Amino acid sequence: MTETMPPGTANPGGPGGDPASVVVKPTRRQSVRSAIAVGFGSAIEWYDYGLYAFVAGLIIAPLFFSGATGAVGLLASFGTFAVGFVARPIGGLVLGALSDRWGRRPVLMLSILMIGIATTLIGCLPPYASIGVAAPIMLVILRLIQGFGAGAELAGAITMVNESAQLKRKGFFSSLAMAGAGAGGLLALIIFTTSSTVLGPEEFSSWGWRIPFLFSAVLTIIGVVMRRKLHESPEFEAVERERKAGLVREARRNPFVAFARAFKASPRNWIAGFLIPSGLNVTGYIVTAFGISYLVGTVGLPQNQALFVSLSCSLVMLIFVAVFGAVSDRIGSKRVIYISVIGAVVWVVPYYLILNTGNLAFIIVASGVMLALGWAAGSAAHTVLMPAFFKAEFRSAGLFSSRELQGALIAGPAPLIATAIVVATGGAPWGAAGLIIVAQLLTLVGVLIAKPWVSAAEKAETPALAGITPRED
Template sequence: MAAGVGTIIEWYDYGLYGIVAGLVIAPLFFPAATGTVGLLATFATFAVGFIARPIGGIVLGALADRVGRRPVLMLSIVLIGVPTVLIGALPTYAVIGVWAPILLVVLRLAQGFGAGAELAGAITLLNESATRRRKGFYASFAMATGLVGMIVATLLYTAITASVSPEAFLSWGWRLPFLLSAVLTVVAIMLRRRMDESPEFARVQIERDAGRAPEARANPLVAVWHSFLASPRNWFAGFLIPAGLNGTAYVMLTFGIGYLTNSVGLPRSQSLVVNLSMLVSGSVICVLWGQVCDRIGAKRVMYIGIVGAVALAFPYFAVLETGNLALIIVTSVVMFAFAWSAGSAGHTVLMPALFKAEYRTSGLFSSREIHSALIAGPAPFLAAALVVALDGRPWLVAALVIVTQLLTACALVLGRPFVSREELDQTPALRGVAVRD
């Protein structure tokens, strides 16, 4: 619960911003940029939050290898929660002019810095704390709870829009979900104060105190460089493994809602129903895939997800074009189950195994968050630009989804996780991985 509540807040923030981006942020903070230009400006601000993620990943990842996973997860929740509340109190362009989008960008950068340690930190803590025979099941909650944050954001947004007039929502109603994140932040801090350090990091500290393991690097850049030199191919594998699940998720959940509303012509309420269907089913199916990982291996689960996503990419966008709500919901749920849920469950097992415990967070945080800045964050912006390039047709976006999934497949071939014979024998989720001490 303590690990998962932070990812709830992180994804609550990003899910909420994704929902209101094209509907509220553009007219209130970028009023001079109308139509497609305004939408592109809004998604560019969404991507800005990812620019700071690798910086946060590098700095906080090195810190987590020095002082522990728990203190860094305490810090990250504050860095995400406080800026989210401040966005809800931020004056608009009509009140303070150009300072409105500038301050919005600053707050997005602060959120991104904290998020650089949040999800990767939760993955690390849960993976290191889980029993070996159920590692896939427990580790999958790091990703599944993230969707809970997006579900809460969507339900709050839906409830508020149904309760107030469109004018009132644009004036003040949109601020309420951001301000209410203060409650989630306080709950997260209280839970994490009672959280135990991970057993694997505790073992590393004992080894360091006894002089049997090297001390962690104080300089974050040196720490990341050390994690890279330990296995360059593993670092690059860590960079590419999340490509499919992240690229697809941000296309389907962030770009998708704007596309369904603005291009396909679905009412806003129906577009939100589509998103909510993916989120609810995706969180449950992610945990189910985690259990499958504990039977057949996380690597095999990820390959199943890749094959399903590639096969469904073009049919998925063809169904969106029909405007048939029931058909769109069913296809979206199935696509999301393969393209996001399977990859999410599998990578929570494989990513930590790419790096040894003494430098794990330096390697995992940096590789994953540099990926977020270069691939995941720009995905909605790139998808919107590709649609513009084809005069409103989505086929290049389908190709983008396929490319991100194939990048993940390449990473699974490239990576050589550090797995001993004992770990392989005792950890069913590692089946399909070669032994490497």
């Protein structure tokens, strides 16, 4: 059963105690059940997005952009990768408002259905050779549907798991929302690699590539069943009780009004929420999406070896995000994100130098270190910090919109921009390295300007909030 601490000082804006000063204390059972059910949904999202990233340069370009060969075809395929991110902030805006009004659980049910159905239908699409220009058009439409649903999936998972996490282990349990991302990417790669190996290059390019996409239907059904049994977030239930008591305003129906309310409460926190995911997202997508095409197209690594690199990367993402989540429960999430920024900036140049050696063992180690520092540490830390930027009653509207707009403007186009820069510079990787450095510095700015809504009582109960100055206004 969820426990709460008594309210603190009276709230001038309401007839009772300040809801922000109430510390909701979920049980271990709530933490575990939420992490498993929600993390599985995140795995499906990253299975779908990771799968598309794997096939973007290898399959999508020749099948859906006939006549666009070489660098042009690669740019076109990564363009459709970026298109999925265009709809994410729209989905984040609309579904974020619904999450604050309906609850976290029903919106997470909706998001997983949208992503799963769109991914399955991509596996059914006929190629350009069969239906002409309608093929890439339909691909773009399905990517937009994927993106709209994804606008609530990972941000919603972070919110739900964070609000359901035990305070003493908030860092570890919250990080499991992102561990699902690593698991999904790993599963996508295993199925993709197995299918391509068993069928052979010709059969796989002809029809076998559809198998991993169609398998998304199975995963989606399992995810829906798991989430049907999921209880609502304890923090959202507490907000609902406060609303009934007249202590908190009702959630707004209009998504733009809901967004405005979250932004107005603390513009600096919304901006911080926009900036902080930059480093981890850009690092993750450049290493896993652009990096594979760079290894194959520029370095000349055989495709089967490049896929083995991807497999290693997914394992690192899965393991180290949980490791850094546990570390944040010891030293605080703020310090962990500093480790991420500094580590990524220092390692990015050696990383690309090692890629260019073409040595498989060295490449695997270099990519693993890059993702452990630049993605896993930042991912774990931001699952604690981001929810703290917004009060629970408008958390989804603020978190979804800030995080997903960042995805559309910065993270999504990263592989496309990196590819364009490398092409323009004759294959030199330093432009891509520069993108990672800039993105990590944006994360640092976000951490420095943020002023999280954390009470002294909550900080005292939550080791992962160490280093954050309490705020009682």
